[in-house]
Amino acid sequence: MSAAIELPLFPLDVVLFPGTALPLHIFETRYRQMIVDCVNKEMPIGIVLARPGSEYLREIPYLVGTMAEIRNLDQLPDGRYTLIAVGTSRFRIISQHREKPYLSGWVEPFEDVVEPLATLYSAHEQASTLFGEYLDMLLEAANENDLQMTLPEEPESLSYSVAYFLDIHNSIKQHLLELESTRERLHEEIVLLRREVPFMRQILSRDLPEERSMLN
Numbered sequence: 783m784s785a786a787i788e789l790p791l792f793p794l795d796v797v798l799f800p801g802t803a804l805p806l807h808i809f810e811t812r813y814r815q816m817i818v819d820c821v822n823k824e825m826p827i828g829i830v831l832a833r834p835g836s837e838y839l840r841e842i843p844y845l846v847g848t849m850a851e852i853r854n855l856d857q858l859p860d861g862r863y864t865l866i867a868v869g870t871s872r873f874r875i876i877s878q879h880r881e882k883p884y885l886s887g888w889v890e891p892f893e894d895v896v897e898p899l900a901t902l903y904s905a906h907e908q909a910s911t912l913f914g915e916y917l918d919m920l921l922e923a924a925n926e927n928d929l930q931m932t933l934p935e936e937p938e939s940l941s942y943s944v945a946y947f948l949d950i951h952n953s954i955k956q957h958l959l960e961l962e963s964t965r966e967r968l969h970e971e972i973v974l975l976r977r978e979v980p981f982m983r984q985i986l987s988r989d990l991p992e993e994r995s996m997l998n
Contacts, residue, residue, distance in 0.1 A: 786876060789825070789849070790816045791885040793832035793841035797955035798848040799942035800869045801934065804829065808863040812883040817852065817863050819882075826851050828889060829867060830875070831956050841885065845875045846892055846960045869942075872959065894938055894964050902937040905968035912975035913944050919982040920947070941967040948974055 792813065798804050808817055820827055830847035850867035857863050873889035880886070910933055921929050934940040945958040945967070954974075961967045 786888050786890045789828040789873070789887060789889050790820060790882075791828045791830050791843060791847070791875070791878070791887050792816065793830050793836065793843045793885065795832060795952065796829075797831050797946075797952055797959055798829040798850060798867065798869045799946045799959060800848055800871055801939050801942050802869050802946040803853075804850070804867045804869070806863075806865050806867050808865065814861060814863060815882070816884045817855070817865070820852060821855065826870065827867065828873060828875075828887065829869070831952055843875065843878075843885070844956055844960075846872060846956070847875070847889075848872055848959070892962075894962055894967075897963065897965055899937070902965055902968070905965055905972065906937040906940060908972050909940060909944055909968045909975065912972060912979055913940070913947075915979050916975055916982065917947065919979070919986055922986060923982070937968065938964045941971060944968075944971045944975070948978065950974060 796804065808814055816827065819825075826849045828847050829850050830843035832841045832843055836842045848869040849871050850869050853866045853868050855863060855865045872892040874892040875887045875889050878885060878887040914933060917931050917933075921927055921931075934943055941958075941964050945955055948955070948971070958967055958970065961970075
């Protein structure tokens with residue numbers, strides 16, 4: 783994406799990152815139409831976090847979101863859809879309109895600044911080690927010990943995966959999505975992982991507290 787384009791916007795209570803996948807169940811009429819339009823025009827959808835307190839049918843999105851390809855699309859007998867939204871790249875909304883049943887916007891590319899790989903090596907190694915431990919315990923908590931997950935080798939991709947899987951508030955995820963420095967994102971995630979990994983070790987040694995689930 784090298785210039786501003788018009789994109790259907792899908793405000794949700796979730797933050798999607800490039801390289802991550804989100805299962806979706808589409809049942810509202812306006813979003814069924816959005817899926818039909820995207821498929822017919824072979825275009826992606828824009829996944830954006832809805833701001834807290836947004837009014838139904840008048841959702842207000844944060845301005846930075848993630849473009850997503852529609853995969854594994856399946857239409858159910860009653861007209862609903864199931865699909866997997868796979869994040870590809872970030873964008874910033876420069877204008878919005880509601881000329882269609884769903885929210886649309888003109889968006890422009892939003893990318894990290896270029897940083898020398900040498901400056902990312904230490905943060906990448908620390909984040910990768912901590913995130914590997916975190917995922918192992920996450921799978922153990924879900925009784926999925928046999929599953930194996932391959933961590934991204936590229937620093938920016940790793941930073942997105944960490945942000946997506948961390949059990950943190952959406953406002954923090956959105957903050958991480960809006961950062962323009964891979965190094966800064968990794969450093970902030972290392973701080974979060976250093977807090978979360980010991981916490982998960984603690985809860986795995988006893989029953990998971992009802993008020994906090996690791997699998998949001």
